[in-house]
Amino acid sequence: MNHVTTAPPPRRLRADAARNQQRIIAAARELFADRGLEVTLDDVAERAGVGVGTVYRRFANKQELILEVFDAMVTELAAAVELALHHPDPWQGLVELFEYSCRHMALNRGFGEVVLEMHDSMDRFVCMKERVQPGMQAVIRRAKEAGALHPSVEAGDFFAMVNMVDGVAGFARSVNTDVWQRYMTIVLNGVRGDGVPRLPLTQRALTDSEVERAKEAMCTSRKR
Secondary structure, rough: OOOOHHHHHHHHHHHHHHHHHHHHHHHHHHHHHHHHHHHOOOHHHHOOOOOHHHHHHHHHHHHHHHHHHHHHHHHHHHHHHHHHHHOOOOHHHHHHHHHHHHHHHHHHHOOHHHHHHHHOOOOHHHHHHHHHHHHHHHHHHHHHHHOOOOOOOOOHHHHHHHHHHHHHHHHHHHOOOOHHHHHHHHHHHHOOOOOOOOOOOOEEEHHHHHHHHHHHHHHHHHHH
16 A cells, blocks of 8 residues: 655755744844833734744743844844954944944834843853954954044943943934934044044934923833
């Protein structure tokens, strides 16, 4: 008697599982960035367009999914650092890395809240530091050696500068989601080497009305 098997090949199953996992991670990243900790695994399943059981089979809880998203973001940051390090123009490489970092922070307002929940996974932060910090330091050193960056600027200043821009992004988000780019440029112009032309300010400043509305929105948020 001939036996016929209808089971799909294992490779197809693995491919389907990999696609679902990527959809889940992408959906979680969007939701965490926008809404922070209030996101549930059910929300992620709905956004990803997969069954709730599919999410729970891959991730036992939200913490596991947070770690997976965090790892993906670190991988992308490491790739951005590598691109900056090998840019033919040391200053432009630094500018593009700084813009990447500021844009990432501006577009992921809620994820900082999620990261705070990772206090039991500090090894992940150590991993990020080991993967990213040496490259960051090399990008800074390369720009300084080229005379494009003020000689007193250190790698630690880079993170402070990003957070300065992020502070403006958070303040202005309710009235102007792009104005952070103006202050990113102002910060970069403040640390450039004397021989490097200043970058143009392509974003207008906040109006007095926008400042007042942003203040109101911030006060309302703190009262909740």
